[in-house]
Amino acid sequence: MKRIRVLFVLGTMRVGGAERQVIDILKHLNRDRFETSLYLIYREGELLERVPGDIRISSYWDGHAYPRLNYPGRILRSQARDIHRTIQEHGIDLVYDRTSNVTLTTWLATRRASVKRVSVADSDPRKEIEANHPRFRFAKRHLLGQAYRTADRVVAVSEGVRTGMLEFFRLPPDQVTTCYNIFDIPHLDALAAEDCPEFDGDRFHVVSVGRLQREKGQSYLIDAFDELVNRRGMKHLLFWLIGNGPDAAALQNQVATKNLQQHVRFEGFQANPMPYVRRADLFCLPSLFEGMPLALVEAMVARTPVLSSDCKSGPREILIDGEHGCLVPPGNPLALADAVEDAVNNRETWIARTHGARRRVEETFSVEVGMDHIEKLFQAVVGSHRN
Structure with a gap:
């Protein structure tokens, strides 16, 4: 069976729950079934050195300079194009994004790509939008709604977050699944x-x-x-x-x-x-x-x-x-x-x-329980039988 190629997308590797969880998933994902790589907007953060050594890392700002003339959305669209290029270049089967800012970017990147996408919600959107998207929050709520609705699967890290995603973004119940964070005891x-x-x-x-x-x-x-x-x-x-x-x-x-x-x-x-x-x-x-x-x-x-x-x-x-x-x-x-x-x-x-x-x-919440759920989810989204 050909391995499923998964691209994990994050903003940075600064200390945070989302970043720590991605490291644990990268560490424990079955190498016989999955080939994984990591895309960062910024190649920085205290946790960067903890990324497993066999993971290929690429970063937007490694190959781009800040534009002299910037305008709203220019950098976002440029980042989306770069992620799209990475998807095509490495034959990615599944994009896994985590945090709402990154979800917006990967949504744009995957709209014209024959690739599956799993978007993870780490917190209740009713509070998260207010805290992390104070500017243009009504517009961002609308855009995030589109981003989540077009994901092949939305993963909530708790049943409470799942309820929030269903109510706030009015997502179909069968599109949102709960997958608890994992802990290497x-x-x-x-x-x-x-x-x-x-x-x-x-x-x-x-x-x-x-x-x-x-x-x-x-x-x-x-x-x-x-x-x-x-x-x-x-x-x-x-x-x-x-x-x-x-x-x-x-x-x-x-x-x-x-x-x-x-x-x-x-x-x-x-x-x-x-x-x-x-x-x-x-x-x-x-x-x-x-x-x-x-x-x-x-x-x-x-x-x-x-x-x-x-x-x-x-x-x-x-x-x-x-x-x-x-x-x-x-x-x-x-x-x-x-x-x-x-x-x-x-x-x-x-x-x-x-x-x-x-x-x-x-x-x-153990690694064994959580990784079994995650791997089955990835296979179900992509299709477990591939030529």
Whole structure:
């Protein structure tokens, strides 16, 4: 059987959930059945070195200069033509795009190509459009709707995202399938065993991992710590913020204003945050919206008690309505504070849930389960019998 040639398309390899998932899929995709390559708009990002060595990488800006005269849509159309050329040159059977900006580009690139396309939705579109497409969002919603409707299959990373795609873009139900993110559990266990800064045994440690930006909700968690430390007298709390992003300075100012410098540590970007997560007494995800948060599932792998906002899609589904962790309303510092205080006062109860949480990941989100689904999807879209 001839191998199916798959072209994965992303913007960059900067740190993000979509990029990490593509690396894992590239790593585990069966080489006997699939021949894979990667197309990037920008050949850059901290994760670039993690792309498997046998993957051919091409990039738009490797062969193009910024035009002296630019106008709306010129670069987009040029990128689409370059992806189309790559498809033709390498005899690609299937294009796999991830993130809405890239979906727009691959839609244009594949309209006149005899190639199949799978487009992945990583977050609830009702919030994602507002956050990532503030300019011309009504026009972009219309264009994205066309892009998704013409895909051979749309993949949602959770049932919540699938519901959002069906309602927001009015897609046919049989066109949208749920395919959970995958997690390499043995690899995560090995990462968790690595060293990190010493955790003081006399303090209660809360860890949060994520890009420092508004929709990740860290400011609400800082407000919760203000309530716990300065009003409820819980001076032994220590909050570890792992990540960087555009709101870093604002969050640091918020900590200083509330006199929490002895209770909040900014650790910046960590290539491996798993040792922090494993050593924590509590992992917290305070996001305002998500698709399927990788950090939450990774905390479950580490057997760390988890607290999450009950945002539109993702956490409730992962935690099975709170069976494997605590859910609180998004954007609610008092609810976060109450849950953290409960985790401090009832540690054994919270720890008891971690065993089922780990089992949930092993049974539903493992590489073995996820890759079987992905490979069958690719074969079904292209056609499993090819000459």
